[in-house]
Amino acid sequence: xxxxxxxxxxxxxxxxxxxxxxxxxxxxxxxxxxxxxxxxxxxxxxxxxxxxxxxxxxxxxxxxxxxxxxxxxxxxxxxxxxxxxxxxxxxxxxxxxxxxxxxxxxxxxxxxxxxxxxxxxxxxxxxxxxxxxxxxxxxxxxxxxxxxxxxxxxxxxxxxxxxxxxxxxxxxxxxxxxxxxxxxxxxxxxxxxxxxxxxxxxxxxxxxxxxxxxxxxxxxxxxxxxxxxxxxxxxxxxxxxxxxxxxxxxxxxxxxxxxxxxxxxxxxxxxxxxxxxxxxxxxxxxxxxxxxxxxxxxxxxxxxxxx
Amino acid sequence: xxxxxxxxxxxxxxxxxxxxxxxxxxxxxxxxxxxxxxxxxxxxxxxxxxxxxxxxxxxxxxxxxxxxxxxxxxxxxxxxxxxxxxxxxxxxxxxxxxxxxxxxxxxxxxxxxxxxxxxxxxxxxxxxxxxxxxxxxxxxxxxxxxxxxxxxxxxxxxxxxxxxxxxxxxxxxxxxxxxxxxxxxxxxxxxxxxxxxxxxxxxxxxxxxxxxxxxxxxxxxxxxxxxxxxxxxxxxxxxxxxxxxxxxxxxxxxxxxxxxxxxxxxxxxxxxxxxxxxxxxxxxxxxxxxxxxxxxxxxxxxxxxxxxxxxxxxxxxxxxxxxxxxxxxxxxxxxxxxxxxxxxxxxxxxxxxxxxxxxxxxxxxxxxxxxxxxxxxxxxxxxxxxxxxxxxxxxxxxxxxxxxxxxxxxxxxxxxxxxxxxxxxxxxxxxxxxxxxxxxxxxxxxxxxxxxxxxxxxxxxxxxxxxxxxxxxxxxxxxxxxxxxxxxxxxxxxxxxxxxxxxxxxxxxxxxxxxxxxxxxxxxxxxxxxxxxxxxx
Numbered sequence: 001x002x003x004x005x006x007x008x009x010x011x012x013x014x015x016x017x018x019x020x021x022x023x024x025x026x027x028x029x030x031x032x033x034x035x036x037x038x039x040x041x042x043x044x045x046x047x048x049x050x051x052x053x054x055x056x057x058x059x060x061x062x063x064x065x066x067x068x069x070x071x072x073x074x075x076x077x078x079x080x081x082x083x084x085x086x087x088x089x090x091x092x093x094x095x096x097x098x099x100x101x102x103x104x105x106x107x108x109x110x111x112x113x114x115x116x117x118x119x120x121x122x123x124x125x126x127x128x129x130x131x132x133x134x135x136x137x138x139x140x141x142x143x144x145x146x147x148x149x150x151x152x153x154x155x156x157x158x159x160x161x162x163x164x165x166x167x168x169x170x171x172x173x174x175x176x177x178x179x180x181x182x183x184x185x186x187x188x189x190x191x192x193x194x195x196x197x198x199x200x201x202x203x204x205x206x207x208x209x210x211x212x213x214x215x216x217x218x219x220x221x222x223x224x225x226x227x228x229x230x231x232x233x234x235x236x237x238x239x240x241x242x243x244x245x246x247x248x249x250x251x252x253x254x255x256x257x258x259x260x261x262x263x264x265x266x267x268x269x270x271x272x273x274x275x276x277x278x279x280x281x282x283x284x285x286x287x288x289x290x291x292x293x294x295x296x297x298x299x300x301x302x303x304x305x306x307x
Numbered sequence: 308x309x310x311x312x313x314x315x316x317x318x319x320x321x322x323x324x325x326x327x328x329x330x331x332x333x334x335x336x337x338x339x340x341x342x343x344x345x346x347x348x349x350x351x352x353x354x355x356x357x358x359x360x361x362x363x364x365x366x367x368x369x370x371x372x373x374x375x376x377x378x379x380x381x382x383x384x385x386x387x388x389x390x391x392x393x394x395x396x397x398x399x400x401x402x403x404x405x406x407x408x409x410x411x412x413x414x415x416x417x418x419x420x421x422x423x424x425x426x427x428x429x430x431x432x433x434x435x436x437x438x439x440x441x442x443x444x445x446x447x448x449x450x451x452x453x454x455x456x457x458x459x460x461x462x463x464x465x466x467x468x469x470x471x472x473x474x475x476x477x478x479x480x481x482x483x484x485x486x487x488x489x490x491x492x493x494x495x496x497x498x499x500x501x502x503x504x505x506x507x508x509x510x511x512x513x514x515x516x517x518x519x520x521x522x523x524x525x526x527x528x529x530x531x532x533x534x535x536x537x538x539x540x541x542x543x544x545x546x547x548x549x550x551x552x553x554x555x556x557x558x559x560x561x562x563x564x565x566x567x568x569x570x571x572x573x574x575x576x577x578x579x580x581x582x583x584x585x586x587x588x589x590x591x592x593x594x595x596x597x598x599x600x601x602x603x604x605x606x607x608x609x610x611x612x613x614x615x616x617x618x619x620x621x622x623x624x625x626x627x628x629x630x631x632x633x634x635x636x637x638x639x640x641x642x643x644x645x646x647x648x649x650x651x652x653x654x655x656x657x658x659x660x661x662x663x664x665x666x667x668x669x670x671x672x673x674x675x676x677x678x679x680x681x682x683x684x685x686x687x688x689x690x691x692x693x694x695x696x697x698x699x700x701x702x703x704x705x706x707x708x709x710x711x712x713x714x715x716x717x718x719x720x721x722x723x724x725x726x727x728x729x730x731x732x733x734x735x736x737x738x739x740x741x742x743x744x745x746x747x748x749x750x751x752x753x754x755x756x757x758x759x760x761x762x763x764x765x766x767x768x769x770x771x772x773x774x775x776x777x778x779x780x781x782x783x784x785x786x787x788x789x790x791x792x793x794x795x796x797x798x799x800x801x802x803x804x805x806x807x808x809x810x811x812x813x814x815x816x817x818x819x820x821x822x823x824x825x826x827x828x829x830x831x832x833x834x835x836x837x838x839x840x841x842x843x844x
Contacts, residue, residue, distance in 0.1 A: 032732045043447065046459040050442035082360045083516060084533060092533060148565075156573050163573040164566045165559065166535065255566045257534035265562075270728050 004291065011287045018283045019072075019276050023065045026272040033057070033081065033270035055081070068273060078273030080266075086277045089262065094281075097258035099170045100251070101243040103178030104185070109236060112186040116193025116232075117225065123198055131194065135187035147180045147253040164255040177254040181247055185239045192235055196228035203227075230300055237293030241286040349554040350841035352577040352824055354834070355567035356558040358534050363516045364502040365436030366443040370748070373499050374580070375558055378539050378836050379419070379521035380502035381547055383410060383429065384493055386832040390657050390752045392494045392788075395547070396424065396503065396522060398479075400496060405488035405784060410496075412479040417544040418505040419526035426481040428503035428522075430473045434458075435512070436500055438468050445500035448750075453484045488784035490791045491753040497832070498751050524551040524837045534560050549837045552826065556836055574821050580834060582817040584641045584699075594819045602646065603831050604653045604749025605814035606757075609707070609742050613807050614769035618742075622682035624806040625667045627742070629675035630714035633668075636706045637812055640699055644817060648810040651799050652757045653749060655831050658792035664803050668810060672714040679715045688719045690741030694730035700744055703811075734767050743767075745808060752832070754795035755783060762802045770807035 034051045035043065052058050056067050071078055077086035119131040138146070154176055155163035161176035162168050171178075200206065201224055209219045248260035259278055266274040359372035364380055367373070383397035394400070398411040416424040435441055437449035439459035449455055453472030458465045472484035485492065495501070503522055508515040517531050524547065528540035540555035559576050561567040564583045570576045572593065582590050582598075591598045609627070611618040618624065633647035649668040652659050666674070679685070691708060693700040701724060708720045723741070725733055733739055745767065750756050759779050762770065775798050782794035802808070820827055825840040 029726070029728065033728055035731050035735065043444070044439070044450070044459060046439040046461075047442050047444075047446045050440055054442065083513060089533065151566075151569060156569060159573075163569050163575055164561075165570070165575070167575075252563050253566060255561050255563065255570075257560070257562070261534075261562050268727060 004295065007287075007291045007294070011284070014283065014287065015280065019069070019280050020065060022276045022279045023068065023272060024061060026267070026270060026275050027061050027064065029267075029270050051081075064272070068276065071273075077277045080271055080274055081269060086273050089274070090259075090277060090281065093257055093259050093262050096166060096256050097244055097247060097251070097260065099174050100178055100181060100247055100256055100258060101240065103171060103174040104182030104243050105236070105240055107179055107182040108185040108189050108239065112189030113193050113229075113232065115186075115190040117197060117220075119190065120194040120197030120201070120228075121220070128194070131190055135190050138183050138187040143180065143184060144249050144253065146183055147177075147250055150176055150180050151253060164253075166256060174256075177250050177256060180253075181243060181250040185235075185243070188235060188239075189232055192232050193228060196231055197224060200224040200228045226300055230297065233296050233300065234293055237289045237296075238286075240289045241282065244285055245282045351555040351557060352553060352839060352841050353557040353559050353575075354836065355571065355576045355579040355581070356537070356560050357562070357581075358560050359537075361444070361516050362519045362531065362537075363443070363508075363512070364499045364504070364519075365432060365445045366441075366516065367499070368444050368750075374834060375537055375539070376499050376502070376519070376521070377523075377833050378525040378556060379519060379523045379527065379542075380499065381416070381521075381523050381549065382497055382499060382502050383412075384496040384501075386494070386497045386752055388830045390655050390832075392497060395549075397496070400493045402492070405490050405492070405786065406485050408483040408485070408492055409476075410481040410483065412481065413547075414479050415546055416522055417546065418503075418507075418520050418522050419542040419544050420505060420507055420520050421544055422505040422507065422520075423478075424503055424522045425478045426475045427478070428505060429481055429501070430469075430475050431506070431509065432502060432504035433473060433500075434469050435504065435509070437470050439465060441512075445498075448495070448498065448500045451485050451487065451489055453486055455486070487780075490783060490785045490788055491751075491755045494751045494753045494788070522547075524549045525556065528555055534562075536560060551837045552840045568819075571819055571821065576821075577824055578818065578820040578827070578834075578839075580816055580818040580829065582819055584644045584817065587642050587644050587817045590817065590819050597820050597822070597824075597827075599818045599820075599827070599829055600644065601816045601818070601829055601831050602654055603814045603816045604655060604752065606648065606651075606653055606747050606749075607703075607811045607814070608745040608747070608761075609809040609811060610745040610768050611742055611807055611809075612737065612739050612769060614737060615740055617685060617687070620682045621805050622678050623685065624809070626675045626679035626682060626715065627711065628664075628667055628806055628809040629669065629671050629678065631707055631710055631809070631811070632670045633812055634670070635710075636703050639706060640702045641812075644815050645812040646815065647812050651762075651802060651808075651810050652754050653813050656749070656752045656754055656757070657788065658754045658795055660796065663796070663799060664810060667803060667806060675714055676716070685715070685717055688721055688741075689717050690721050690723045690739070692723045692725065692730075692733070692739045692741060692743035694725050694727045694744070696727040696730075700724075704744065737767075737769065753788075754792070754799065755779065758795060758798055758802065759783075761808060762798075766807075768807040770805065772801060772805060775801045 034048055034057065056064050068078060077090070079085050080089065115131050119128040122128050151163055154160045162173050166173045206219060206224055209223055244259065247258060248264050251258045251260045263275060263278050354374070356374060357371045359367065359375060360369050361367040361372060362375060364376055381396040383395065384392045384400060385395045387393050396413060396416060398413045400408060400410050402408040412424065412426050412429065418424060433449055436443050436445050437452065437455055437458050439446065446459070449470065452470050454470040457467055458470065474482040476482050505520050507520060518527055520526070524542060524545050525539035526542040528538040531537050537558040538555060541551040564581050567576060567579050568582055568586050568590070571579045611624050613619055637643060637645045637647055646654070649662045649664040650659055651663070654661070689711070691704050693704050701722070704722060711717050712720060734743060745761070747757060747761060762775060763779060764776060778794050778798035778801070782791040782798065785791035785794060818829055823842050825842060826838050828835040828838050
């Protein structure tokens with residue numbers, strides 16, 4: 001418990017430094033975001049001034065950042081250039097991304113570990129070769145190829161899933177994009193599980209257990225697999241953060257209005273408050289995910305807890 | 308006790324049923340008058356859209372916003388399929404000197420909240436757009452109305468929030484005084500910025516931007532669900548000529564055109580007006596008659612920084628123009644969907660002349676090289692400027708670079724691909740030292756909309772020509788649109804002879820729709836969503 005609290009307190013400086021760094025980076029981007037909003041049309045100087053004033057764009061970096069942080073402490077995350085409050089925007093988009101990430105993550109977890117165990121137990125067999133070949137393929141092919149192909153094949157031609165959008169809600173609308181998004185991580189999870197399991201099955205304690213006459217199911221399930229899952233859990237923890245942040249391409253292909261799409265657009269538009277808001281939240285998720293991973297280590301391996 | 312409670316419940320249920328029935332009857336009658344369908348399922352259809360920026364008429368020039376606003380607002384004037392201005396919310400727009408205009412508003416029109424549409428509704432809307440501190444995008448459209456400067460002072464806050472050139476004579480007469488004679492004024496009134504706003508809007512302009520109330524055939528149906536959907540339904544208050552033939556439209560928002568196209572193929576969205584050029588041939592085959600290609604008003608140009616000595620010679624600029632094979636690029640990059648241009652204005656603009664540019668825009672590598680050498684050739688690095696907003700820019704710039712290499716012998720060509728947010732700043736500050744991509748999206752079909760904004764004073768190329776400016780001014784002051792056209796054409800000839808900006812091609816909008824829709828009448832100016840009928844089968 002104390003450990004968990006300690007870790008959370010460590011997150012505070014991380015939070016301050018990240019927001020400042022991100023703010024500086026967006027600030028340093030070249031160009032005039034307000035001018036770019038108008039496209040090729042002429043904009044009177046007075047209108048530009050009004051807009052720059054409204055978003056504090058004329059102020060130096062530290063003053064801008066100060067305005068932003070003051071707002072954050074009052075619970076105001078600022079607003080986009082089109083006047084939408086960032087907090088409202090995050091709420092809407094966050095739900096979409098969370099649903100997508102959870103779908104992908106469950107897919108990775110269940111199918112990935114399942115395939116890994118299957119391959120690890122039958123090392124050198126047909127299942128093992130098939131899993132190795134399949135995962136190599138998935139890792140090699142870029143996600144947008146997988147995405148578009150899956151969309152055209154399973155969505156459009158076979159009609160098994162909705163092609164795009166969130167109309168049908170969770171889980172139906174999120175199944176196909178979740179599988180596409182999770183396919184890359186799934187390949188890693190399967191391979192990690194397999195390698196780790198193969199190693200552990202050769203370990204002395206497994207031989208001892210076998211010699212003692214324990215049932216094979218118990219040896220694998222309780223002893224070998226539990227020890228094999230430590231690297232897998234590390235990966236799954238970090239990957240949850242990745243899934244939240246790294247869905248730009250998948251969200252684009254399947255028209256899911258999530259965080260990834262928003263960050264991409266906002267960086268292009270140089271909407272400081274949005275980028276900072278989103279990235280900070282992502283950092284928090286990473287921190288929490290890592291904390292959960294560390295706590296899980298203790299469950300999987302009591303030696304870590306007692307040390 | 309129990310009994311009485313039951314009775315009350317029964318009464319309540321009966322009341323609800325009765326209310327429901329009478330409600331249905333009412334809307335059913337409405338449908339029978341307008342649509343002629345049975346009153347079962349509502350006849351709605353969906354249109355693919357990109358997230359709009361704003362929904363206040365004065366604060367957006369985004370074509371996506373305008374697609375929505377076109378259904379919920381009637382502008383004073385509209386442009387018919389032939390590019391001619393026709394009356395819509397206005398009864399007449401007249402002037403004897405092209406400077407003081409009298410706009411008569413049609414009587415008996417209502418906003419969807421029941422407020423009557425009066426001359427004041429227009430004055431309020433225009434004043435708000437012109438008021439500098441509001442910071443609205445369409446502010447500059449009101450720059451030629453008297454009193455604009457007072458609302459947009461160089462320093463400090465304006466002392467008034469009303470244009471002195473706008474006079475509400477009576478409830479259906481608006482008098483507009485311009486800073487100078489302007490024959491194209493009635494055409495500009497078709498632009499969305501000139502739509503009226505109800506009094507209710509000014510209580511909370513921010514809320515209005517999210518849920519606009521208009522005077523058009525549709526009204527907003529529920530809140531704007533950002534990045535997901537905007538729904539509109541038939542407005543009961545509407546008494547104009549654009550009676551909706553369906554019950555409503557769902558604008559489904561897509562982040563990618565490719566995804567929207569996939570959804571069109573899957574029948575998940577009924578109308579898509581931006582089929583990606585790369586998918587056009589396939590869509591044509593797949594959709595047959597339901598694939599529509601309309602020539603738009605958007606043009607691409609290649610501009611020269613004429614303030615740079617190396618590009619100061621008009622012959623050199625013409626040589627570059629003649630060395631570009633427009634048809635080959637259009638075929639290779641845009642699947643032949645766009646139209647190579649030999650004129651500065653798009654074909655749908657009144658006063659357009661096919662081949663106005665003559666041999667200067669015809670592909671002739673031999674003559675181009677001759678002219679190029681005569682003009683002294685080019686030394687050093689030729690930098691080509693474009694933004695990273697769309698991958699097709701680099702594709703066609705690459706083709707242009709190859710043709711200039713082959714046909715003019717310029718060996719050292721480099722790309723200056725600039726982030727979209729920095730591109731306009733670069734051009735505005737004249738930091739470019741080579742030809743740049745210039746694009747123009749037409750606001751209203753008048754040669755003035757092209758010539759004055761792109762070649763007029765303070766243009767990006769740094770090009771100055773007094774004769775050109777005088778001709779445009781004369782045309783603006785001409786007695787009628789017809790009388791203005793020859794003058795604009797003379798101005799266009801000068802700009803073509805000097806060639807500070809090379810015309811390349813005209814965009815075509817590729818649209819497609821599903822079998823459910825009937826009576827689809829897309830034009831370059833509007834999607835006419837109100838005419839569309841829905842087959843309920």
